Amino acid sequence: MLILAFGYSYGIYYTYFMNEFNLSNTSFASLWSAEVIVATIFSPLAGYMLQRFSIQKITLLAALLSAIGLTASGLVTNFLQLYITYGVFMGIAVSITGNIPIININSYFKKNRGIPLGIVLSGVGIGIIIFPLISESLISLYDWRSTLIILGLSCGLLLFFSSMIIRSLSKSIINVINTSAVQITQKLYKSPKFLSLYIIAILAFIHSTVLLLYISPYSLELGFSHLAAAFAISMVGVGSILARLVVGALSNKVNKNTILLVTFLLQSITAFLFISYVSDYLLYVYALLFGMFYGSTLISLYSGLNDIIPTRQFPYYLGIFHTAFGIGSLIGPLSSGFLLDIYGDFQIVFLQLLIVSLFGSIMLYKFRF
Numbered sequence: 001m002l003i004l005a006f007g008y009s010y011g012i013y014y015t016y017f018m019n020e021f022n023l024s025n026t027s028f029a030s031l032w033s034a035e036v037i038v039a040t041i042f043s044p045l046a047g048y049m050l051q052r053f054s055i056q057k058i059t060l061l062a063a064l065l066s067a068i069g070l071t072a073s074g075l076v077t078n079f080l081q082l083y084i085t086y087g088v089f090m091g092i093a094v095s096i097t098g099n100i101p102i103i104n105i106n107s108y109f110k111k112n113r114g115i116p117l118g119i120v121l122s123g124v125g126i127g128i129i130i131f132p133l134i135s136e137s138l139i140s141l142y143d144w145r146s147t148l149i150i151l152g153l154s155c156g157l158l159l160f161f162s163s164m165i166i167r168s169l170s171k172s173i174i175n176v177i178n179t180s181a182v183q184i185t186q187k188l189y190k191s192p193k194f195l196s197l198y199i200i201a202i203l204a205f206i207h208s209t210v211l212l213l214y215i216s217p218y219s220l221e222l223g224f225s226h227l228a229a230a231f232a233i234s235m236v237g238v239g240s241i242l243a244r245l246v247v248g249a250l251s252n253k254v255n256k257n258t259i260l261l262v263t264f265l266l267q268s269i270t271a272f273l274f275i276s277y278v279s280d281y282l283l284y285v286y287a288l289l290f291g292m293f294y295g296s297t298l299i300s301l302y303s304g305l306n307d308i309i310p311t312r313q314f315p316y317y318l319g320i321f322h323t324a325f326g327i328g329s330l331i332g333p334l335s336s337g338f339l340l341d342i343y344g345d346f347q348i349v350f351l352q353l354l355i356v357s358l359f360g361s362i363m364l365y366k367f368r369f
Helices: 004-021 025-052 055-073 079-108 114-141 144-165 181-189 192-221 226-250 256-276 280-308 311-343 347-366
Strands: none
Touching: 004 025, 004 079, 004 114, 004 144, 004 192, 004 226, 025 079, 025 192, 025 311, 055 079, 055 144, 114 144, 114 226, 114 280, 192 226, 192 256, 192 280, 192 311, 192 347, 226 280, 256 280, 256 347, 280 311, 311 347
16 A cells, blocks of 8 residues: 555655746656556456465566666656556556455455444555655655665665565455456446446546645645645555545444545535635645545545455456546646646646536435435
8 A cells, every 4th residue: 555655755856847847837747647547457467366376476466567667767768668667567566456455355354344444445645645755855855866766775675574474365265256357347337336436446546646746846836835835745644544444443433435426525615715715824724624524535436346256256356346537637637738738727626626526525415325
C-alpha cells in the first residue's frame, strides 16, 4: 500500500518536469495517465497471477519492477523515456501491490472486513503523508533525479523484505476458477450492483487523481514553498487515515450507499471551497477534509465489492474492478491538464471536480445498491 501511494506524490515533480522538459500541462498529466493505463490493463492479469503463483514470488516481481522503474526514471535523457521507466514498470508494480492486500483480507476475514480493510488501506494514507515530504526534502538536498534513484532502491528493498514475511493466500483463493474469464466478465456486467460501484469508482478517481495531481502546483502558484506545497499532499494522507479507520468500523453497520452519498456531497462542498476562497492555512484544512472524504469513498467501494463478490473468485473480480480506477485516473488528469493549457487557471480544475462530485451525488441518490 505504501508503494501504491508513491504515485500520489507525482504532483510535486510538476515544476521540475515542466522546466526540465518544457512540457504542457497535458503532457505532464499524461505520464501519470500512462502509468494508470498500464496498471489498468495489467490488473486483471495480476489478479489471475495471484491465483497461479505464490504471493511471495509476485511481491518479488513488484520489488524488481519498482526498483528498476524509479531508478531508471532518474537516469532518463528525455521525457518520452519516462513513459517506459515510470509508466510501464511502475504501472505493473502498482497493479500488483494494489491487488495483494485487498485479496488477502477477502481471503482471511469472512465477516466484519471493514476494520482490517481500513487498517490496511491506511497504508496508502501513510504513503501519501511521507512520500511528498521525503521526496521534496531529498530534492532540496540533491535533485529530482537523485531522489528518484534513492526512492527506487528504497521501494525495491521494502517490497523485497515484505515478500519475506507476507503470508500466502488461503487454499480457497489459490484454487483455479472453474468458470471461464469471459463468463465471469459477462456475469459482472449484468450485475446492477457491480455496475453502480464501477461507475462510482470512475467518478471517485476522476476527482481524487485530479486534486492529488494539482494541489501541489496550485499551492506553488499561491506562493507556498516547495516543502509547504508537499505538505498539502501530506494533509490529504492524514485525513484519509482518519476516515479509513472510522469508516472501516462503520461500514459493517451503515449502508455503503449512504456513506458514499454523504462523502460525494462533502467532496462537492470542498471543491466549492477551493474555488471560492483559499488562504495559507485554509488550503491545509481543505486538503485534510478532502483526504477524509477520499478515504471514506475508497473503503466504502472496497467494502461494497466484498459484499457482492464470492471469495473464491475475488482476485479476478478485483482486477476487473480496478479498471474503473484506471479509467477515472485516465480521464481526470488528461482532461484537467487540457483545461489548464486552454484557460491557464487552476479554478477551472476545481470547477471540474465540483461538477463530477455533484453528478456522483445525484447518481448515488437515484440508483441505490
